[in-house]
Amino acid sequence: xxxxxxxxxxxxxxxxxxxxxxxxxxxxxxxxxxxxxxxxxxxxxxxxxxxxxxxxxxxxxxxxxxxxxxxxxxxxxxxxxxxxxxxxxxxxxxxxxxxxxxxxxxxxxxxxxxxxxxxxxxxxxxxxxxxxxxxxxxxxxxxxxxxxxxxxxxxxxxxxxxxxxxxxxxxxxxxxxxxxxxxxxxxxxxxxxxxxxxxxxxxxxxxxxxxxxxxxxxxxxxxxxxxxxxxxxxxxxxxxxxxxxxxxxxxxxxxxxxxxxxxxxxxxxxxxxxxxxxxxxxxxxxxxxxxxxxxxxxxxxxxxxxxxxxxxxxxxxxxxxxxxxxxxxxxxxxxxxxxxxxxxxxxxxxxxxxxxxxxxxxxxxx
Amino acid sequence: xxxxxxxxxxxxxxxxxxxxxxxxxxxxxxxxxxxxxxxxxxxxxxxxxxxxxxxxxxxxxxxxxxxxxxxxxxxxxxxxxxxxxxxxxxxxxxxxxxxxxxxxxxxxxxxxxxxxxxxxxxxxxxxxxxxxxxxxxxxxxxxxxxxxxxxxxxxxxxxxxxxxxxxxxxxxxxxxxxxxxxxxxxxxxxxxxxxxxxxxxxxxxxxxxxxxxxxxxxxxxxxxxxxxxxxxxxxxxxxxxxxxxxxxxxxxxxxxxxxxxxxxxxxxxxxxxxxxxxxxxxxxxxxxxxxxx
Amino acid sequence: xxxxxxxxxxxxxxxxxxxxxxxxxxxxxxxxxxxxxxxxxxxxxxxxxxxxxxxxxxxxxxxxxxxxxxxxxxxxxxxxxxxxxxxxxxxxxxxxxxxxxxxxxxxxxxxxxxxxxxxxxxxxxxxxxxxxxxxxxxxxxxxxxxxxxxxxxxxxxxxxxxxxxxxxxxxxxxxxxxxxxxxxxxxxxxxxxxxxxxxxxxxxxxxxxxxxxxxxxxxxxxxxxxxxxxxxxxxxxxxxxxxxxxxxxxxxxxxxxxxxxxxxxxxxxxxxxxxxxxxxxxxxxxxxxxxxx
Numbered sequence: 001x002x003x004x005x006x007x008x009x010x011x012x013x014x015x016x017x018x019x020x021x022x023x024x025x026x027x028x029x030x031x032x033x034x035x036x037x038x039x040x041x042x043x044x045x046x047x048x049x050x051x052x053x054x055x056x057x058x059x060x061x062x063x064x065x066x067x068x069x070x071x072x073x074x075x076x077x078x079x080x081x082x083x084x085x086x087x088x089x090x091x092x093x094x095x096x097x098x099x100x101x102x103x104x105x106x107x108x109x110x111x112x113x114x115x116x117x118x119x120x121x122x123x124x125x126x127x128x129x130x131x132x133x134x135x136x137x138x139x140x141x142x143x144x145x146x147x148x149x150x151x152x153x154x155x156x157x158x159x160x161x162x163x164x165x166x167x168x169x170x171x172x173x174x175x176x177x178x179x180x181x182x183x184x185x186x187x188x189x190x191x192x193x194x195x196x197x198x199x200x201x202x203x204x205x206x207x208x209x210x211x212x213x214x215x216x217x218x219x220x221x222x223x224x225x226x227x228x229x230x231x232x233x234x235x236x237x238x239x240x241x242x243x244x245x246x247x248x249x250x251x252x253x254x255x256x257x258x259x260x261x262x263x264x265x266x267x268x269x270x271x272x273x274x275x276x277x278x279x280x281x282x283x284x285x286x287x288x289x290x291x292x293x294x295x296x297x298x299x300x301x302x303x304x305x306x307x308x309x310x311x312x313x314x315x316x317x318x319x320x321x322x323x324x325x326x327x328x329x330x331x332x333x334x335x336x337x338x339x340x341x342x343x344x345x346x347x348x349x350x351x352x353x354x355x356x357x358x359x360x361x362x363x364x365x366x
Numbered sequence: 367x368x369x370x371x372x373x374x375x376x377x378x379x380x381x382x383x384x385x386x387x388x389x390x391x392x393x394x395x396x397x398x399x400x401x402x403x404x405x406x407x408x409x410x411x412x413x414x415x416x417x418x419x420x421x422x423x424x425x426x427x428x429x430x431x432x433x434x435x436x437x438x439x440x441x442x443x444x445x446x447x448x449x450x451x452x453x454x455x456x457x458x459x460x461x462x463x464x465x466x467x468x469x470x471x472x473x474x475x476x477x478x479x480x481x482x483x484x485x486x487x488x489x490x491x492x493x494x495x496x497x498x499x500x501x502x503x504x505x506x507x508x509x510x511x512x513x514x515x516x517x518x519x520x521x522x523x524x525x526x527x528x529x530x531x532x533x534x535x536x537x538x539x540x541x542x543x544x545x546x547x548x549x550x551x552x553x554x555x556x557x558x559x560x561x562x563x564x565x566x567x568x569x570x571x572x573x574x575x576x577x578x579x580x581x582x583x584x585x586x587x588x589x590x591x592x593x594x595x596x597x598x599x600x601x602x603x604x605x606x607x608x609x610x611x612x613x614x615x616x617x618x619x620x621x622x623x624x625x626x627x628x629x630x631x632x633x634x635x636x637x638x639x640x641x642x643x644x645x646x647x648x649x650x651x652x653x654x655x656x657x658x659x
Numbered sequence: 660x661x662x663x664x665x666x667x668x669x670x671x672x673x674x675x676x677x678x679x680x681x682x683x684x685x686x687x688x689x690x691x692x693x694x695x696x697x698x699x700x701x702x703x704x705x706x707x708x709x710x711x712x713x714x715x716x717x718x719x720x721x722x723x724x725x726x727x728x729x730x731x732x733x734x735x736x737x738x739x740x741x742x743x744x745x746x747x748x749x750x751x752x753x754x755x756x757x758x759x760x761x762x763x764x765x766x767x768x769x770x771x772x773x774x775x776x777x778x779x780x781x782x783x784x785x786x787x788x789x790x791x792x793x794x795x796x797x798x799x800x801x802x803x804x805x806x807x808x809x810x811x812x813x814x815x816x817x818x819x820x821x822x823x824x825x826x827x828x829x830x831x832x833x834x835x836x837x838x839x840x841x842x843x844x845x846x847x848x849x850x851x852x853x854x855x856x857x858x859x860x861x862x863x864x865x866x867x868x869x870x871x872x873x874x875x876x877x878x879x880x881x882x883x884x885x886x887x888x889x890x891x892x893x894x895x896x897x898x899x900x901x902x903x904x905x906x907x908x909x910x911x912x913x914x915x916x917x918x919x920x921x922x923x924x925x926x927x928x929x930x931x932x933x934x935x936x937x938x939x940x941x942x943x944x945x946x947x948x949x950x951x952x
Binding site: 390395484503618630638 | 932
């Protein structure tokens with residue numbers, strides 16, 4: 001239920017690794033917030049600091065404006081679901097789920113009632129007598145979810161819970177997790193490196209890199225309006241294409257001498273900066289294939305990957321490799337030379353500090 | 367076809383030599399001991415051994431001294447192994463901390479378990495000596511009077527127990543220490559998140575997870591304590607009046623001082639039966655932990 | 660899991676591995692140091708007594724500072740009523756070395772066989788071999804004495820060598836089987852494809868890869884052979900008698916030659932002291948018999 005706030009939180013390990021640097025973040029009451037980023041970006045350290053499994057080197061963590069970063073995990077009323085399930089190997093599924101209740105010394109009949117209720121909810125009643133060694137990955141994670149749910153905690157923390165599961169299970173379980181979370185309205189923080197997963201279930205997503213918060217927003221916010229090159233490249237599959245461009249005037253750019261038409265907001269942003277080392281960013285579906293010499297750039301088709309109603313085409317151009325998405329019926333032949341045009345509206349421009357010229361106004365936290 | 371033949375040949379060549387030695391020096395002696403035990407066989411006498419069926423065993427059944435030996439052995443095992451397990455368990459937790467120098471200290475403690483047991487008996491014999499032993503010196507300093515540790519009734523057995531505890535607690539501690547280090551960290555994270563207090567974690571998580579290690583070291587120590595006689599040999603020689611006459615000692619004196627081989631073999635067979643039962647327990651415990659070959 | 664998480668093992672605050680708060684850390688050190696001191700103190704006694712002159716040995720209260728002398732060592736090694744310790748020492752070294760070599764060689768072969776091949780009854784055979792570790796020498800000496808006597812090998816080196824080999828095989832096989840099983844099978848399969856025979860693969864590919872296991876097994880075998888007392892005492896007299904036999908003679912000489920025997924005791928434990936501290940990491944895995952991973 002609580003509103004969680006990270007104020008200037010940093011975490012540095014004794015060996016000097018700076019896992020989290022000056023994090024300022026608010027998690028709204030009842031929302032499902034995703035921490036998204038590659039390995040080593042600090043998302044796990046953040047969630048573990050919230051759980052109390054790590055101490056905070058700097059800053060404070062608040063829950064409903066009460067400081068909690070000095071409390072042991074037992075006192076924080078948060079439940080956690082781990083990537084490797086972290087089930088008690090010597091206990092049955094029932095006893096695993098019951099453990100948080102036994103810790104609070106609830107009477108046995110009450111424990112039985114609550115555990116069975118949860119088991120029914122997660123459809124794992126028939127597995128209650130089994131030890132973890134005799135459960136599949138998906139079953140183990142359901143038990144883990146059950147153990148987290150049974151105590152009706154104030155916060156849910158999930159550290160890549162579906163990482164070890166097969167693809168279809170991941171899709172199925174994440175939907176279940178989202179449904180449960182919405183129903184119960186528990187503030188949830190969900191760590192993942194899979195953007196599709198984040199896009200599917202999160203209210204808001206926090207993109208992290210090298211211990212720093214890069215951007216926070218809904219998936220579409222991140223997709224359409226990335227504040228820097230990292231977010232632009234990380235969010236969106238296939239990833240955004242980057243091409244170095246030259247400035248040909250105070251508000252115009254060209255690639256290999258060919259002028260590229262840009263939108264008015266972008267021209268305004270160009271006028272506002274003197275930076276000359278610029279990189280153009282364009283999403284694969286904002287690039288069209290035309291006859292050679294009719295486009296802004298020419299390229300040779302290296303690979304065509306049919307994907308049903310569309311195809312992914314990889315081309316080699318004088319400025320690098322470019323990926324394009326085209327409707328299936330327009331796909332070219334491998335080895336053909338084609339022209340590429342960049343739609344003026346969907347273009348992004350990044351300066352020498354990898355910041356977006358258009359959208360870097362929102363610097364950090366929400 | 368050739369591949370399978372080569373495999374079989376290789377397997378045979380690899381395993382046969384070790385197997386041969388074990389069959390000759392382990393399996394065969396057991397059978398031979400059975401054979402000896404059903405004979406009347408005095409090594410010093412010129413008469414050949416005489417078949418007497420189960421009369422050696424019968425005699426053992428009524429033998430007061432044998433009963434005493436079994437009792438003394440049981441007392442010894444219970445006291446020594448019990449103490450070693452408790453001490454070793456507690457000490458494993460003490461040493462289980464990543465502090466500077468702990469590792470070195472821990473490695474040093476292993477020495478008693480590795481050196482020649484006979485020398486262990488020698489030095490403790492010296493230290494328990496009534497006239498110039500250090501143990502008496504400490505005892506006197508604490509306000510007592512000189513005590514004949516090794517020649518007085520139950521004290522003698524307790525002295526042997528104390529020596530055994532000194533010798534083997536480090537080994538027990540090492541086993542528990544290794545077991546503690548092998549405990550999965552994530553289970554403890556889950557436990558803390560679940561809200562378990564320190565003592566709840568110990569009794570509901572740590573202890574159950576250590577149960578296999580406890581059983582294993584218990585069986586190893588029990589069997590080793592059952593068959594040890596270096597300490598008795600060096601320190602008390604079974605005295606005073608049989609108060610420290612453990613089963614191995616009775617067997618040894620019967621076989622190599624009285625030279626009553628048949629009788630000694632009968633004792634040996636009984637002892638082997640008991641050890642077989644215990645080693646089966648051990649093997650089953652290993653099996654349940656997935657250590658099957 | 661993020662990279663940062665991996666390093667977090669160093670700081671984990673957990674139920675088992677405490678990041679010591681000040682008073683707890685000091686208490687741990689205190690207990691650990693006391694226990695270590697308790698473990699090491701008798702070794703101090705052995706060495707100092709070996710260096711003491713006779714009057715100092717029998718002094719009461721015990722003497723802590725004294726004039727060291729090497730007389731006892733000299734006596735033990737070269738004089739001592741015609742029974743110099745030198746020949747016993749040499750026998751110990753020879754018998755330990757050869758039996759260790761045999762145990763490791765044959766044990767490695769058998770361990771590889773168990774690790775790589777399957778055959779009918781393999782599981783049962785493996786567990787039987789494991790159980791021979793529990794064989795009580797005191798129960799075996801009766802039949803074995805007769806066996807050795809019958810083939811005329813009493814007081815011979817070869818008898819002890821073979822018996823010690825049999826005694827250590829179980830441990831060697833159990834340790835090395837684990838190590839062999841850890842070798843990725845692909846390496847051996849590649850060698851097979853290259854045309855090596857299975858025995859060549861064992862010798863050229865597998866064995867070099869399990870060197871730590873071999874060191875572990877060899878050290879432990881050497882220690883157990885070196886320390887062994889009962890078989891040595893019963894089966895040898897003068898020609899092949901080992902150091903424990905020499906020490907056993909002490910208990911018959913009415914406690915007068917403490918200095919010389921402590922000197923011999925020093926020699927008996929010195930190799931252990933030296934080697935085990937240097938080779939600690941190999942020891943731990945072997946001693947816990949893989950029962951605790």
